[in-house]
Amino acid sequence: MPRLSSSPCRGPMSRRSFLEFGAVAGGVGLADLLRAQTAAAASGGGNKETAVIFVWLPGGPPHMETYDMKPDAPSDYRGAFSPIRTNVPGIDVCELFPKHARIADKFNIIRSIHHTFADHGGGHKRFLTGRKPATPTGFVNDAPCVGSMASLDLENKRDTGGLPNYLVLGSGRVNSVDTFSFGSAYLGKHTHPFRISSDPNGKNFKVQNIEMDKSMGDRLDDRLTLLRSFDRLRREVDSRAAMTTMDVFHDRAARMLTSARVREAFDIAQEPVAVRDRFGRHGWGQRALLARRLVERGVPWVTVVMENPYQSGIKQPKTGVYNWDSHAVNCHIFEDAKIRFPIYDHTITAMIEDLYDRGLDKKVMLVVTGEFGRTPRLNHQTGTQSKVMQPGRDHWPGAMSMLVSGGGMRTGQVIGATNSKGEEPVEYALSPNDLWATVFRHLGVDDTRNFLDFSGRPMPMLPFGKAIPELL
Template identity: 35%
Template sequence: MSRSSNCEGVSRRDCLRLGLSTLIGGGLIDALRLRGQAEALMPTSSRPTSCILVWMDGGPTHYETFDPKPEAPAEIRGEYDPIATAIPGVHFSRHMTELAKIADRLAIVRSIQHNQGNHGAGNHYMMTGAPTRIPVGCGAFVSFHPSLGSVTAYERGPTGGLPPYFSIPRMSRSGGPNFLGAKYAPFEVPDDPNRDSFRVRDVSPPRELDLGRFDHRRDLRAQLDRLERIDHDAAGDPVRSLDEYYEQGYTLMASKDAQRAFDIHSEPDSIRDLYGRTSFGQRCLLARRLVEAGVPFITLYEGGWDHHVEIFNALDKKLPPFDRALAALILDLEQRGLLDSTLVVALGEFGRTPKINNRGGRDHWSNAMSVMFAGCRTPGGQVVGATDPRGYAANERILSPENFASTVYLKLGIDPDKIYYTPQGRPAHLVSDPTPIAELMG
């Protein structure tokens, strides 16, 4: 798997060096242990909907994806010609060919904007629906508010023994639970499903350990563990709880349903080829399998969109397999009868500057961005909002990250107008403006 970083050179490894690993989705036993402490209090939703959020980390260009400006001067419109879509009169940029064919299933929002033009603040705003409380640096990994995925995990809870929130292959910098607690952090799947050796950690015993030896070690632990348990519930004995968490872990490892969800090698070659034999393509396929298993929130973290230099050379390689995989995901969900209950969203933290810089790239620009929606009864074949003729800023149906977050929550059966309380008793509005994007609600 390639190691991508943003313009500040901050990578996942740097985050771990800062000691944040306990908040970004650890092993399954730890996740079960932490989650179980409040499982009885988890509210549930009556709507069995799911969300696949494709996070285009770095800030994708709106010009070269969903909002081309062919009439603008060359230094703004860039090198790509627009292409027609299935929506009469609506154009995408050159490499978005497969999504253009199914644009009648899509809703493109061209008018979300905010004032957080660096990665740290922009990521937080779009991932949580809340701006940072203080100014933060471009390379900051910050959390002032629970992420969309963590809130969904809190509200919806686990299904079929699987964690309710996945982030594949890693967590976005502001994709964590904040005051909700680490039990609502995402379960990460760092391994590459495009490899023949793909195997999800913590869901099956190590390859060198057959089931007989695995059961023997389990029995050995039980024999060695002579620590006295206090059986009364009022005691809150953590050892009793730990027993339960280990048992849940063992059960999951032995669960045929869980094994089936991760067995991407059982997919027909024709389906795997449809998505494309790339890391991102096969992660999209894995996300579909998790939706089938009932997981309510999956983030597909796809880095490498911070194109300050030679943007067109980079996008010539990056966009075609991305476009293919995302279109395949939407069509596959539709053919399986899952699209009506699955929201697919693709976005990053902001758009890119109108004028191409002297290094052949585009820089950060939060005055304009495009967000793609599909599924979960979102009316397709529409474009919501607009930017000015040169793409500098949203100038029609101007929307905010709060409107975006409220839309996602309502699609998942979660009230964005809720008030949460921190462990210290402080109230926290889930979304300060709980107004959804009405055109997307169906």
């Protein structure tokens, strides 16, 4: 598989000078961000109409307070909330999810995915790469995130009209690709996601590096013309052809900078007021809406990080925590849920209903999950912020629950089951890889492919895992 060389190219310019020149022409780092591996399969096509919205809940949501409640378990297991019936017999959800209850026929709940990595870093890497991480802690990937793998496979199968084919709408807290293990490891930085960390709910929301004034546009045209001249000369002397597609990548960067279609896709202000209100006037809701705009316009993979609900004027109490990491030292799990869960309930169901209303439910698969569940048994500790004894749950990769919707799948199902205390799967045990095999099947991604790792060894996209038949 061709790889970009880290040594100087044998052309009229050094590699460093060449890239610096490109940065001036197209915005610092933009061409590198959009560059993709040219060895991606050009045949096979994939499903050109499909997309995935992947909602990531970092910290680990509590399965026994969300989608796998155990009302008959002992009191130190079952928690403070009760399950409520939904519009599908046999499916119950938390009482704080009344909007879920009305549309359970439009989603599925998976209760039997599990793994063995209980640290946040290890859990992120295990869940998001399809591999057991070499180190159980830390967030820097030693294998590519599934989004990067899909991005590379789809690069020559999809024309997104200048839009990136893999985006992450971040939490607003940070914008590092390694914060949530979204890195691409040996696939290279060119398969990192295009990241947007600012809050789409903000009055002056703007995506950086996709706009320029007319004078800058004229200068860009001049520089691209000159750059192509250098490229032609370089190709004549670069016998290794290690950078023969640099012109293509700079053209893509230029398309992002000059395309009205790209600017329009990110312009959430074009959405009607009623639609914006439907999603919720907060960071989670508006990121979900922006994700829908992007997949509607041809982006195949958008990750939405729903981490901190205490934004957009929503005040965080001393009993709350910014993410889903509901240790007793971090938060009062039930008091935090009373604020967090209604926002989550509103956002997720608004997105599901909007996809169905627009006829996108067959094209777009929605996946909502965190890296693991929480300990079935409650514990009590003094809160760091509250300074009082409060309940919480710790990390538990042995059981977790997630929601999937759309994707043309049969919905209104519960897949798998845990034991009476929510400790482990007792029916239809699955791994994260089975989920990703299902997602890849929906996208038309060839998950039998091999990629070369840092040492040049072929590494399978997914070392194991099969698509879940009930979701096909």
